Amino acid sequence: MDTMYWKDNTLFLLDQTKLPIEVTYVKLKTYEEVAEAIVSMKVRGAPAIGAAAAYGMVLGVMGFRNDQNLDNYLRNVYETLKNTRPTAVNLFWALDRMWKKYLEVKNQNFEEIAKALLNEAKSIFYEDIELNKKIGAYGLEVVPENASILTHCNAGALATAGYGTALGVVRAAFAAGKLKRVFADETRPLLQGARLTAFELLEDGIDVTLICDNMAGYVMSLGLVDLVVVGADRVTANGDVANKIGTYSLAILAKEHGIPFYVAAPYSTIDLNLNSGKDIPIEERNPDEVRKIGDRLIAPSKVKVFNPAFDVTPAKYITGIITDRGIVRPPYRENIKKLFGGN
Numbered sequence: 001m002d003t004m005y006w007k008d009n010t011l012f013l014l015d016q017t018k019l020p021i022e023v024t025y026v027k028l029k030t031y032e033e034v035a036e037a038i039v040s041m042k043v044r045g046a047p048a049i050g051a052a053a054a055y056g057m058v059l060g061v062m063g064f065r066n067d068q069n070l071d072n073y074l075r076n077v078y079e080t081l082k083n084t085r086p087t088a089v090n091l092f093w094a095l096d097r098m099w100k101k102y103l104e105v106k107n108q109n110f111e112e113i114a115k116a117l118l119n120e121a122k123s124i125f126y127e128d129i130e131l132n133k134k135i136g137a138y139g140l141e142v143v144p145e146n147a148s149i150l151t152h153c154n155a156g157a158l159a160t161a162g163y164g165t166a167l168g169v170v171r172a173a174f175a176a177g178k179l180k181r182v183f184a185d186e187t188r189p190l191l192q193g194a195r196l197t198a199f200e201l202l203e204d205g206i207d208v209t210l211i212c213d214n215m216a217g218y219v220m221s222l223g224l225v226d227l228v229v230v231g232a233d234r235v236t237a238n239g240d241v242a243n244k245i246g247t248y249s250l251a252i253l254a255k256e257h258g259i260p261f262y263v264a265a266p267y268s269t270i271d272l273n274l275n276s277g278k279d280i281p282i283e284e285r286n287p288d289e290v291r292k293i294g295d296r297l298i299a300p301s302k303v304k305v306f307n308p309a310f311d312v313t314p315a316k317y318i319t320g321i322i323t324d325r326g327i328v329r330p331p332y333r334e335n336i337k338k339l340f341g342g343n
């Protein structure tokens with residue numbers, strides 16, 4: 001199923017907060033609705049929120065009224081979408097690409113501007129699928145025969161325009177007959193692993209075993225994991241990686257057990273403007289996401305909560321970064337610059 005699709009000047013978005021119980025699409029016709037969908041995580045995953053925001057810019061243009069200044073109006077649309085979530089750089093990469101396209105065509109007539117932005121949003125969406133397939137192909141190199149792969153959160157088709165990054169490597173390994181099984185961390189508090197990764201892999205007929213996050217170390221100690229592959233929300237110039245909360249702990253555990261730890265990410269997740277992981281803004285979300293599961297309270301309603309949605313894994317714990325341009329290995333600063341310096 002598609003994470004999203006465009007039809008009749010409407011963005012149809014798979015509502016991921018309803019998965020795996022319900023497969024339903026919401027119809028979005030305004031940029032404000034797209035912004036709300038990103039904040040509430042109806043759509044989530046770095047490349048997916050970038051693509052959704054790109055379509056949000058198109059809906060913004062389509063909502064323009066002649067009594068306004070288009071530049072100012074569209075800048076407000078851009079800022080509204082930009083301010084939805086702070087960590088995944090793909091959001092800003094996609095919005096900047098849409099703004100650049102707007103500057104290129106702004107002197108054309110309104111219909112041509114809208115058409116050019118729609119084409120750019122579609123390019124961002126469909127390019128991401130191709131990037132993920134390249135990631136999968138490169139990732140095959142690090143997957144041993146009969147591999148058991150552990151992953152965290154959801155870096156699959158549901159986090160992207162399709163195919164997935166970490167799950168792109170899983171899909172490529174499955175297609176090549178190299179995959180034995182996947183262990184999927186449930187990924188508290190919003191359970192992207194339990195709700196989304198388990199769902200996605202079962203849909204594809206891939207052997208997936210769900211574990212609680214706190215079981216990963218024990219599973220590794222039993223010798224059941226050959227490698228760990230996770231996604232990313234931002235990779236900085238020195239190879240530090242922001243990803244779903246719990247990734248850092250997983251990287252430490254993998255190091256302790258001598259298990260290769262790979263990050264899978266497209267070029268649109270590489271942020272050369274940030275020197276290291278210390279510079280990455282970490283989103284803190286609603287405390288009730290921790291106090292509750294769904295609508296059910298599982299802690300005292302007045303208990304204090306700290307709810308960072310991401311953490312940063314230092315480059316020294318990362319065996320390699322699997323990208324659409326190849327596998328980046330240490331020394332990261334030098335090798336990331338070599339592959340991505342020209343963007």
Ligand SMILES: CSC[C@H]1O[C@H](OP(=O)(O)O)[C@H](O)[C@@H]1O
Binds near residue numbers: 165232244
């Ligand atoms: C392919 S990037 C997926 C990335 O995004 C997830 O975060 P969220 O579900 O909060 O958007 C998680 O960090 C995944 O690894």
